[in-house]
């Protein structure tokens with residue numbers, strides 16, 4: 587289902603033009619207009635889901651196979667040295683467009699880009715507590 591006034595619904599379904607590099611039954615992959623690096627693309631499902639939580643499991647299962655195809659193409663055609671997959675869920679996590687999308691960011695030696703986090707220094711007890719909380 588599409589959602590009214592969702593820009594990625596319109597883009598994914600071809601109602602708004604985009605720099606499309608791949609399209610199949612379920613997805614459209616477009617160039618990001620504010621790329622972190624050359625070839626930065628967004629894999630967007632044609633069906634609306636706000637985020638990963640809302641994405642139907644069957645569609646979620648199609649995301650990585652599609653991304654793998656694009657990844658191979660990026661390496662072959664752009665000769666990138668690496669690739670980051672980034673997927674933000676919720677404003678707190680940096681999501682600005684509330685329609686699930688997977689960032690595919692080709693990386694080049696010395697591209698000057700940073701896609702990183704500040705590593706924490708948890709105690710053994712804290713790691714143990716988190717493990718228990720999540721594993722049970």
Ligand code: AMP
Nearest residue numbers: 617618619620621674680681682683684
């Ligand atoms: P996020 O912060 O994960 O929600 O990422 C949204 C991304 O969409 C950003 O990297 C934007 O540069 C990109 N973006 C927003 N609008 C468009 C658009 N119309 N076409 C292509 N990329 C877009």
Ligand code: ZN
Nearest residue numbers: 592595634685
């Ligand atoms: Zn949408």
